[in-house]
Amino acid sequence: MLLAFTASGAQAQETVLNLYSARHYQTDENLYTHFTQLTGIKINRIEGKEDELLERIKNESTNSPADVLLTVDAARLAAAHELGLFAPVKSKTLETRIPAYLRTDDWFSFSSRARVIVYNKATIKAGQVRNYADLANPALRNQVCIRSGSHPYNLSLMASIIAHEGEQKAEAWARGLVANFARAPKGGDTDQIKAVAAGECGVALANSYYVARLMRSDKADDKKTMAAVSIIWPNQTTSGTHINVSGGGMLKYAPHKEAAVKFLEYLASDEAQRYFAEGNNEWPVVASVKVRNPALDSLGTFKMDTLPVGSLAMYRAKAQVIFDRVGLR
Structure with missing residues (x-):
């Protein structure tokens, strides 16, 4: 656990976002810092292994403070869906920027490998x-x-x-x-x-x-x-x-739903997509985003499976x- 949740009832409803993350990459710090700078929404974060976070969210049920779950691999995101942990999200931004084959009704891919x-x-x-x-x-x-x-x-x-x-x-x-x-x-x-x-x-x-x-x-x-x-x-x-993904979704009992959607939309922004590519050597899911990563450039282009x-x-x-x-x- 990196940070304990410190949000109090006196805080405005949408000035915090409680994030459970199984992404263990130091480069993601830039993502969170930039989101807070843009929106004023503070991110309280708990990191853990994928299965542990899923079990925790399930056990917390309606009392869960978590707004968003981020993890890697479609199989793990699917497991969260099968447990009924995600809530459907309707967002023109996400529907427009993320290709249909890289999203479902309740979770979205934000980078690929x-x-x-x-x-x-x-x-x-x-x-x-x-x-x-x-x-x-x-x-x-x-x-x-x-x-x-x-x-x-x-x-x-x-x-x-x-x-x-x-x-x-x-x-x-x-x-x-x-x-x-x-x-x-x-x-x-x-x-x-x-x-x-x-x-x-x-x-x-x-x-x-x-x-x-x-x-x-x-x-x-x-x-x-x-x-x-x-x-x-x-x-x-x-x-x-074959490609796999890193992604996430808003949780069913998220107490800060507006902040959760804003965060998910931010992850599909040009800035966030570049952080994924340049910081952790992942490809953006937004096709229009241009990145500068010598290693990815040297690997060249390829035909990806759009399953x-x-x-x-x-x-x-x-x-x-x-x-x-x-x-x-």
């Missing part, structure tokens, strides 16, 4: 892997590294494969993926990238902002890591590269069932 394939330039040929499907090719036996199958990043990718290919093909892909493991799933995305660079595996899945973070690092080890690897934008001739984020939520549970069945834990 791509699920890319990282490969070792010394052991894997550039044309050997072009699509997510190639990760299940027997030619890559003992070459694949991945984090836990229970992690939302992988569940969302699997949900997208189910949506595009159907459950039967998705399960066949998952079985082939497991058969190609170089090691049991462990660690985070950065660990997968470093394992590829070290030759422990030939290919791995990682979110793009981890790649960009290493590219921007001044550490000698990180520079060495990135010199040994390259990335592939999967599925460029078909559905496009509605609601579909990722729809198949999240099935994705976990399939992963459990094939032994991807």
Whole structure:
């Protein structure tokens, strides 16, 4: 807990915003400071792990002081929706600026990251892997590294494969993926990238902002890591590269609803969108926003999957069932 709520009954109804956030990025401080400067609304913030915050909001019920929940990954946002924690938001600003496939009736995406394939330039040929499907090719036996199958990043990718290919093909892909493991799933995305660079595996899945973070690092080890690897934008001739999101929504029992909507609209502003991109190496969801991030620029442009984020939520549970069945834990 970073800040305790200090709002008193004497304060004006909309001079505070109580925020529960699972985004643990120091660069977000600029977002909150700038919002307060623009609106005069003070942000009281509690940070925590995603599941802990969801459980807390559920237990607080009608007594919850929280106005807005921010978190990462569509699967987690969907979990909040399924628990009935969000309230529908009607906003012309949000509807106009955020593409329809990146929002639902009660939660909105504010930044995106791509699920890319990282490969070792010394052991894997550039044309050997072009699509997510190639990760299940027997030619890559003992070459694949991945984090836990229970992690939302992988569940969302699997949900997208189910949506595009159907459950039967998705399960066949998952079985082939497991058969190609170089090691049991462990660690985070950065660990997968470093394992590829070290030759422990030939290919791995990682979110793009981890790649960009290493590219921007001044550490000698990180520079060495990135010199040994390259990335592939999967599925460029078909559905496009899977993207995941960071987003949020107004909570059902928010005591400061007007402030909550103002904050959500602010997150879709040009200024806030640039903070996401330049501070945390995420892409803006507002297409017109121009950003300056050398790492993102060097990664280039790509065709992204425009599958509605609601579909990722729809198949999240099935994705976990399939992963459990094939032994991807």
